[in-house]
Amino acid sequence: MADKTYLDWPFFEDRHRELAAKLDDWAAANIKGINHEDVDAACRDLVARLASGDWLRHAAIDPADAGSKLDVRSLCLIRETLARYDGLADFSFAMQGLGSGAISLFGTDDQKDNWLPKVRSGKAIAAFALTEPQSGSDVANIALEAKRDGDDFVLNGEKTWISNGGIADFYCVFARTGEAPGAKGLSAFIVPANVPGFEIAERLHTIAPHPLARLKFTDCRIPASALMGKGGDGFKIAMSVLDVFRSTVAAAALGFARRALDETITRVQERELFGAPLFDLQMVQGHVADMALDIDASALLVYRAAWLKDSGAARVSREAAMAKLYSTDHAQTVIDKAVQIHGGDGVRSGHIVESLYREIRALRIYEGASDVQKIIIARQTLA
Structure with missing residues (x-):
C-alpha cells in the first residue's frame, strides 16, 4: 500500500498503529486463495482463518474481562485493511461484529457467556x-x-x-x-x-x-x-449497534478505494500511451489527484467518528452518517476512475478493479442508504 501516513494522525494510539501493521502482514500471508465460487464455504473458511489469527476478539467483547469493550478505531482499521485485500474477508469479520453487537452491548451475562466466546473463536457465525x-x-x-x-x-x-x-x-x-x-x-x-x-x-x-x-x-x-x-x-438497541458499526462500513469503503488507487498507481506507471507512461498525461494526473483527495477526506471523517465514539460520546449519529455517506459515495467515484483508467481490463471479469466496482455498490445501501444518511445529518444539524 502506497500511503500509510494517515496512521500518524492523532486519532490513533500506538496500539492502533501496531494493530494495523500486524494485520497487514497477516492478511498478506493468509487472505489469499479464497474460492469465491462458493461464498458460503468461503465465508466459513474466512471466519475460521480470522479466528485462528485472533482477529475476532476485536469483533465481540470478552465476557471474562469486565473491562472489555468494542474499540471502534480498531474495528475500522481491521475492516479497512481486510477490504483492501478481499471483500469477503471484510464481510466475514464485519458480520461477526454486527451480528453479535447487540449481545456485546445489551446482552445478559448468560447471553454473553453463551454466545460471545463462540463468536470470538469462530465456532458460531452471527447474523x-x-x-x-x-x-x-x-x-x-x-x-x-x-x-x-x-x-x-x-x-x-x-x-x-x-x-x-x-x-x-x-x-x-x-x-x-x-x-x-x-x-x-x-x-x-x-x-x-x-x-x-x-x-x-x-x-x-x-x-x-x-x-x-x-x-x-x-x-x-x-x-x-x-x-x-x-x-x-x-429500537434503542438497533440504533446503538448501528452507531458503532456504521463507521466501519465507511472504513470498508475506504479500504476498497485505497486498493483501487494502488492498482491505478501501478497501472499508470507501467502502461504506456503515445510512447510515454500513462501518468505523463495531465488528465490522468488530475484523476489520480482527485482519487487521493477523496480518500484522505473519507479517512478523516471515518476516524473522527471512530475516535469520538471511543472517547466516550454517547451517540455519534451525525458523525457516523457523514463518514458513511461521504466514504461510500466517494469510494464509488474513486473506483469508477480506476475502471476508466484500466480501460478494457477494468471491466474484465475477475480483474480486481472489476470486482471492486461490484463490491462497492451495496455499501451505499446497507446499514442506512445514502439518502437516509442525508436525512440524519440534516436533522442533527437543524437540532
Whole structure:
C-alpha cells in the first residue's frame, strides 16, 4: 500500500498503529486463495482463518474481562485493511461484529457467556436480522411480531436481505412486541438457527455475491430468556449497534478505494500511451489527484467518528452518517476512475478493479442508504 501516513494522525494510539501493521502482514500471508465460487464455504473458511489469527476478539467483547469493550478505531482499521485485500474477508469479520453487537452491548451475562466466546473463536457465525420487505431503513416500521405466551415468545413474520442468512448459527432478531406504537414497541431477541418454526425461505443473489437470505418465522417459539434488554428496547438497541458499526462500513469503503488507487498507481506507471507512461498525461494526473483527495477526506471523517465514539460520546449519529455517506459515495467515484483508467481490463471479469466496482455498490445501501444518511445529518444539524 502506497500511503500509510494517515496512521500518524492523532486519532490513533500506538496500539492502533501496531494493530494495523500486524494485520497487514497477516492478511498478506493468509487472505489469499479464497474460492469465491462458493461464498458460503468461503465465508466459513474466512471466519475460521480470522479466528485462528485472533482477529475476532476485536469483533465481540470478552465476557471474562469486565473491562472489555468494542474499540471502534480498531474495528475500522481491521475492516479497512481486510477490504483492501478481499471483500469477503471484510464481510466475514464485519458480520461477526454486527451480528453479535447487540449481545456485546445489551446482552445478559448468560447471553454473553453463551454466545460471545463462540463468536470470538469462530465456532458460531452471527447474523443481524433487522430489515423486512416493507422496512429497510425505516426501522420503526418493523412488522415481524413477537407475542408473549407464558414463559416464551412466539415469532411470526419475515426478514429479508439478511447477511449470513443460511450460514449463521444464530440471529439477533428485531420484532414488534407492542409496548407502544412505532419505534417504542420493538424488542430484540437471540434466535438460534435450529429452532423449530424458523426457516430460510429464499437465498438472495447480488452483483457481488455474499451469503444473503430471506428468513421466515412461523409460530417460532423462543424462551423469554432470549430477550435482550427490556421489552420495547429494540429500537434503542438497533440504533446503538448501528452507531458503532456504521463507521466501519465507511472504513470498508475506504479500504476498497485505497486498493483501487494502488492498482491505478501501478497501472499508470507501467502502461504506456503515445510512447510515454500513462501518468505523463495531465488528465490522468488530475484523476489520480482527485482519487487521493477523496480518500484522505473519507479517512478523516471515518476516524473522527471512530475516535469520538471511543472517547466516550454517547451517540455519534451525525458523525457516523457523514463518514458513511461521504466514504461510500466517494469510494464509488474513486473506483469508477480506476475502471476508466484500466480501460478494457477494468471491466474484465475477475480483474480486481472489476470486482471492486461490484463490491462497492451495496455499501451505499446497507446499514442506512445514502439518502437516509442525508436525512440524519440534516436533522442533527437543524437540532
